[in-house]
Amino acid sequence: MKLELKGLTKRFKDVTALDNVDLCLEKPGIYGLLGRNGAGKTTMLNIITARISASEGTVTLDGEPVFDSDSKLGCMHLMSEVNYLDTDLRFKEAVAYAKQSYGDKFDSDSAMRYAHAFKLEGSKKLGKLSTGYKSIYKCCLALAMDTEFVFFDEPVLGLDANHRDLFYRLLLDSYQRKEKVVVISTHLIEEAASMLEHFIIIASGRILMNLDSEQMSSYATAVSGPRDAVEALATRHSVISRVSLGGLETAYIKGIVETDDPKLSVCAVDPQRLFIELTRNEEERV
């Protein structure tokens, strides 16, 4: 199935949250949707899953509009930060509802298994849970989805380190159960990076880059050393950003860079560092 976003724009009064976004999701895999606060990640996910409408542009699944189509919307699920389910809904009731709504595209046994792994009681009402367990409640439902597209918006919000680790392992389990397009919007890039196969970086409502993990790892090189030596090398390349400390400097340079200069150290840039350097404001360059 091919999910296509064409010219997607969303304006909230005088703020443009999404600006002419084009994106195509087709190949099964785990995608990371990365962006700073207010970059437009949640807005994009909300438009894809018809929670809000776009000001301009279209969202289509296999060429047909998604908005208000039960069959198309039934191919996707969004686990969002906001609680949409009734707060007095017990987890086992939510599982029954999800099964009723998604049919074969929801695995009730897996949902209960995931809940058990997180020590989430089936009789607990959503509204009575702590912030972390509210996320777990929604995560367990989303992880049990076998829909073609599953979107997670800040899935590990409020989760402790152990629960976050468990979530990532269960996500892989869910993906192995059925291959699908999984999109995770998260700020915890370092934690999620190892499992991400594609990186979509969004900034100021625009897609800044859309790369697979291989392209991502060769996208930039960090060159560190005495300022003069770094500057000499940097002049011959396209520099993303520079960070100085005393007489030392690190330049983040596009592409793979090699040098024989013994004063310089060269290493690949990890996704989190690259994200930071790509999306850093002028005011933050101190």
Next chain:
Amino acid sequence: MMIAAPLSRNIKTGLKTAGVYYSIIIAVFFILPFFGRLLPFFSFNSNGGFEACTMVFMFIMGLVSVKSNLKTGIALSRGRTTIVLASALSLVAMSLVTSVADALLNPLAHLIHNQIDAMGLVFELYGVESFWVYLAWRFLLYTFLSCGGFFLASLNYRMNKPLRWAFWIAVPSLLFIVLPIVAVADQGEFAYWLGMAFYNCFAKSVGNCCISFTVLSIAAIALSYLILRKAPIDRE
């Protein structure tokens, strides 16, 4: 359209709420009066039926359906058309359930409280004593009230704060300031026309009233659909 899941979910929720409501009704109308008879110092008198209570209950059910059904429906990947239709059908189903429950409870209440008429309001208004007419009229009345509540809540959901204020000021102003002024200005002509329209629609005969309730219920749901078909569902 995949309506079965949201419809059964809405009806299940509605039945739960109705269960709580009827527990209270039975306690108030059937159990407390016995205490009144057994214990002279504990007196309980009721001089009204519970139709009015169910009318309020159904109106509130319509009011509270909008937000909850929209959020749950969209969270479980349903389109707005399906959500609105499932809401409307579940309100109709709940109206049927409550009208049947009231039709069965009313004669029982009559045995305890002489003040309550076995045939309820429909006899008082139209003098009709047919059980089936009584059931149909009550069912359509409850459907109309719940759909009306749904429409008002839809309107409220879509309006922003200034518009909401304007609306809730404009409605009473129209009823209590504009209409009396118009009535004085045109020497009651408009008021008479309005009264006659109301009489013809609701009071002339039980048939007219049933048709009016049906038409207004359909109109309320159709308008709600138009209001909600692009409504954002991103609020907690």
